[in-house]
Amino acid sequence: MKEIYAIMTIAYRDLLKLLRDPARLISTFILPLLFITILGGSMQANIGNQLGYDYLAFVFTGVFAQTLFQSASMGIISLIDDRENDFSQEIFVSPISRYSIILGKITGETLVALTQGLGILVFGLVAGVSFSLVQLLTLAWVGVIVCLFAAAFGVIILSNLPTRRTADQVFPFIMLPQFFLAGVFNPIRVLPWYLDLLSRISPMRYAVDLTRGFFYLGRADYSKVVLQGPVLNLTIMTISFLAFLIIGTFLFVRSERNR
Amino acid sequence: MMPIIEVDQLVKCYRGAASNAVDGISFTVAPGEFFTLLGPNGAGKTTTISILTTTLAPTSGEVRVAGHDVARSASAVRRNLGIIFQQPSLDLNLSAEENIRFHAILYGLYPFRPTFSTMPRPYQHQVLELAAFLDLENDMSKKVRKFSGGMRRKLEIMRSLLHKPPILFLDEPTAGLDPVSRRNLWEYLRRVRNESGTTIFLTTHYLDEAEDADTICIIDRGRIVSYGSPQQVKAELVEHYLLIDAENRDQLRAELGRLRVEFVETPLFRIDLKERSVHQLIKAIETPLTLVNPHTPSLEDAYLEIVEHA
Numbered sequence: 001m002k003e004i005y006a007i008m009t010i011a012y013r014d015l016l017k018l019l020r021d022p023a024r025l026i027s028t029f030i031l032p033l034l035f036i037t038i039l040g041g042s043m044q045a046n047i048g049n050q051l052g053y054d055y056l057a058f059v060f061t062g063v064f065a066q067t068l069f070q071s072a073s074m075g076i077i078s079l080i081d082d083r084e085n086d087f088s089q090e091i092f093v094s095p096i097s098r099y100s101i102i103l104g105k106i107t108g109e110t111l112v113a114l115t116q117g118l119g120i121l122v123f124g125l126v127a128g129v130s131f132s133l134v135q136l137l138t139l140a141w142v143g144v145i146v147c148l149f150a151a152a153f154g155v156i157i158l159s160n161l162p163t164r165r166t167a168d169q170v171f172p173f174i175m176l177p178q179f180f181l182a183g184v185f186n187p188i189r190v191l192p193w194y195l196d197l198l199s200r201i202s203p204m205r206y207a208v209d210l211t212r213g214f215f216y217l218g219r220a221d222y223s224k225v226v227l228q229g230p231v232l233n234l235t236i237m238t239i240s241f242l243a244f245l246i247i248g249t250f251l252f253v254r255s256e257r258n259r
Numbered sequence: 260m261m262p263i264i265e266v267d268q269l270v271k272c273y274r275g276a277a278s279n280a281v282d283g284i285s286f287t288v289a290p291g292e293f294f295t296l297l298g299p300n301g302a303g304k305t306t307t308i309s310i311l312t313t314t315l316a317p318t319s320g321e322v323r324v325a326g327h328d329v330a331r332s333a334s335a336v337r338r339n340l341g342i343i344f345q346q347p348s349l350d351l352n353l354s355a356e357e358n359i360r361f362h363a364i365l366y367g368l369y370p371f372r373p374t375f376s377t378m379p380r381p382y383q384h385q386v387l388e389l390a391a392f393l394d395l396e397n398d399m400s401k402k403v404r405k406f407s408g409g410m411r412r413k414l415e416i417m418r419s420l421l422h423k424p425p426i427l428f429l430d431e432p433t434a435g436l437d438p439v440s441r442r443n444l445w446e447y448l449r450r451v452r453n454e455s456g457t458t459i460f461l462t463t464h465y466l467d468e469a470e471d472a473d474t475i476c477i478i479d480r481g482r483i484v485s486y487g488s489p490q491q492v493k494a495e496l497v498e499h500y501l502l503i504d505a506e507n508r509d510q511l512r513a514e515l516g517r518l519r520v521e522f523v524e525t526p527l528f529r530i531d532l533k534e535r536s537v538h539q540l541i542k543a544i545e546t547p548l549t550l551v552n553p554h555t556p557s558l559e560d561a562y563l564e565i566v567e568h569a
Contacts, residue, residue, distance in 0.1 A: 002367035009364040009371055013350065020352040020402075087358065089348040090418075093312055094365040095337040 006096040010104025013087065014075070015111045028071065029119045035063045036120070037127045039185060051187075053221035057131075058212075060124045062184035065211040067120055068113045068143055069150040069204050070175060075109030076154025077171075080164050098253040102155060109154070110147035117143045131215070138214045145237065146207040152241045153203045155248035159255060178204040189227065203240065206233045261326070262287035263426060263458050264294075264311065269320035271306050271481075280306045282481035283320070288458060288474070290425070295472035296462045299566040303481040304462040305345065308430050311460070312342055325425060338366070341419030341457075345430040347411055351404040355395065358403060359386055359418050366422040375400075389417045393447060409440025416447055426458045427451070433468065445471075466562045479565050489558070496561035499532040501540060504550040511546045518543055527552075 018025060040059035048055045079088070079101075091101060121139065124131070131139075157174060161167045180186055181195070182204035191199060199205050205227075213230035216222040264287065271281040281303040288294045296304050309315035311324055313333040322329045325339035349358050356375050363369050363382060372378045375386075390396040393413045403411060412432060419427060429448075433441045445468075451457055461468070469475050475492045477485045485492045504527050505511040515522055515530075520540070523529045527550065530540065537553045 001370075005364050005367070005369075005371040009361050012371070012373065013353070013361055016357070017350060017352055087348055087350040087353075087361065089344050089346070090342075090362060091365060092314055093337055093340070093342050094362070095334045095367065096365055097334070 003096060003100045006094070006100050007104040007107060010091060010101065011108035011111060014105070014108025015115070018112050018115060025115075028067075028116050029123075032063050032067050032116075032120050033123050035185065036060050036123050036129075041127060051224075053224045054129075056127060057129050057215070058187075058225055059185055060120075060127070060129045061212045061215045062182075062208050064117060064120050064124070064139065064143070065146050065208040066179060066182065066184045066204060068117050068146045069153075069207045071113035071116050072106075072109045072147040072150035073154035073157065074171075074175075075112055076105055076151050077158050077161070077167055079105055079158055080161055080167055099249060102249050102252065106148065106151040106155070109151055110144065113147045113150070114140075114143055135215055138217075139211070142211050142214050145234075146211060149203065149207060149237045149241050152244035152248065155252065156244040157248075159248040159251035162255075178202045181205060182208045183227075184208055189224075206237050206240075209233050210237065260289055263290045263292075263325055264288035264460065265321070265323040266307075266311070267321040269307070269310065269322055270318045271303075271310060271315070272318045279318070279481050281310070281478075284478060284481070284483050286476050286483070286486060288460060290458055291452075291456045292474060293452065293459045293472045294461070294474045294476070295469040296460070296476050296478060297464065297466065297469045297562070298462075298478040298484075299464055301480075302464075302478045304464075304478065305430060306481075307478070308428055308460070308462055312340055312428055313337055338422075339425050341422070341424035341427040343412070343415050343419055343427070343429045343432050345432075345434060347415065349403045349411055349414060352402065354400050354402055355406070355414050356386060356399040358414065359399075359421065362418045363421055368422055385421065389420060392450075393417050407440070408436055409443060412436060412440065412444055413447065416444075416451070420451065420455075420457075423455070424457070426460060429459065429461045431463055432461070433463070433465070464566075466559055470558075477562070477565065484565055493558045493561070496565075497556055497558060498554070498561075500554045501530045501532055501537055502527045502550065502552040502554065503530065503544075503548050504528060505546050505548050507546060511544070511548075514544060514546050 036056075036059055040056045043059070044054070044056040117139075121136065161170070177198070181188070181199040181202040183199070184204075188195075188199055188205075209227045210230055210233040213226045213228075213233060216225050217230075266287070267285050269281055269284050270279055272279045284303075284307070296307060298304050306315065310317050310322060310329060313329050313336050316330060324336045327335040327339075329336050353361075360375065360378065360382075364371050369379055369382045375383065386399065387396065390399050393416065395410065395413055395417065398406070398410065403414065406414065427448075433444060436444065448459065452459060461472070463469060470489055472489065474487065475485070475489055476483060477492065477496075485495050487495065502525075503511075511528065512524075515528070520530055532540075532553075537551075541548075541551060
């Protein structure tokens with residue numbers, strides 16, 4: 001029970017830190033807002049008709065999944081400099097298990113990402129994306145899956161990074177290409193073979209496609225937007241979630257003390 | 260009495276480092292002792308404290324804290340420690356009480372509750388009592404960001420005492436504090452020791468902070484240079500010698516030989532005083548002296564010499 005209280009504390013702290021820091025909260029909303037309103041709005045107005053599907057909704061669902069994915073995985077990776085920072089030093093020397101630290105952090109960063117997801121839903125409405133209450137609820141639970149998957153991805157990256165400096169250096173290579181390989185803003189239905197290969201090994205692709213799979217379910221443009229069915233996406237995500245989490249946690253716990 | 264900290268032939272070599280950060284040090288700390296690890300920057304103090312507090316694995320050697328091996332039972336060791344880090348370890352955007360509360364829950368003292376008022380009564384009492392002890396009773400609901408450096412340190416002390424640890428580790432706790440806060444910090448630590456008999460393990464590079472300690476261990480480049488009570492360390496490090504000279508150097512040389520006094524000509528005659536007093540020595544010498552200059556450096560001088568080597 002003590003470990004569960006510890007997990008709750010670590011998670012609660014993450015959420016509280018976000019809510020107590022309005023500047024950070026606002027800054028996390030800027031990019032998604034620009035993507036959805038300006039990019040989405042302008043593309044929809046200019047080439048929306050030729051695409052044959054609702055581009056605004058396409059960008060909205062893409063950015064929703066991408067923001068959750070990035071927020072949750074980067075939140076986990078932040079554990080790397082936390083060791084020398086603020087209250088986290090305290091967490092690392094407390095008598096709780098290292099597994100509880102990882103679990104608490106995954107829960108916390110999921111809550112943080114979902115808070116941001118809430119903001120994105122609002123931008124979507126403002127920008128003119130129409131969705132039903134059922135779709136809204138669908139986005140909520142799909143969002144949870146995306147966050148957990150992304151957090152596990154964060155754990156495997158974290159376990160392979162020695163320092164914050166390395167993390168900052170490799171970040172552009174592990175996150176930015178995925179924006180495009182996952183088709184957050186751009187259609188990736190047809191790709192040259194090498195890009196297709198890279199796209200298929202990008203975890204974000206499955207998060208984005210899963211989100212769209214459920215959002216577009218039953219709509220006329222489903223087959224034009226969704227790459228593969230949610231069942232396949234969920235299968236791939238579940239298997240890699242378990243692999244990332246188990247291998248990543250093992251490596252992290254082992255490397256944490258052997259510096 | 261069983262030592263509360265036992266370090267035997269501890270070695271730490273960081274991955275990819277050419278030399279050992281800590282190079283075969285051994286010492287023990289008795290329960291209730293005020294132990295100071297003193298040394299210049301880069302001497303291996305933080306490495307040692309990190310190993311003792313289980314955040315870093317040793318390369319070789321045995322370390323037992325509160326009877327538990329740091330490598331095998333890290334969690335049991337952690338339960339017995341309070342730590343004040345070199346870098347402040349508070350969440351600035353959270354209130355003082357929240358920082359305290361999260362610590363209490365992580366150490367398994369109380370169940371998780373989202374607010375102070377929903378926390379169990381004993382917790383509320385303990386917080387108010389400790390806050391009063393450290394003069395923080397009116398500040399507990401304030402954000403830590405609004406705290407001065409001295410107040411933040413106090414809050415960290417308060418937090419580290421919450422689970423009543425038998426050992427309190429302090430890693431250069433006065434870095435960045437003004438003189439008044441520094442003095443207050445020592446005053447609080449003294450009170451903590453008096454009231455609870457807590458063992459204090461301090462690292463510092465300031466000699467004056469070490470002088471009140473029961474035991475001083477000076478390390479430099481990963482090795483122990485001197486180890487003992489402040490008096491012992493002083494006796495070991497400080498070289499007492501006497502410089503003398505005479506018009507007739509041959510006569511003086513011959514006389515010192517007869518008296519079996521060892522000396523070095525620099526060209527002045529330098530005599531190591533060891534157990535002899537200046538008075539005894541001068542009384543024994545018949546040759547007319549032109550210079551008598553006793554050299555008795557302070558512990559500060561001796562320590563600075565070590566630091567300058569580094």
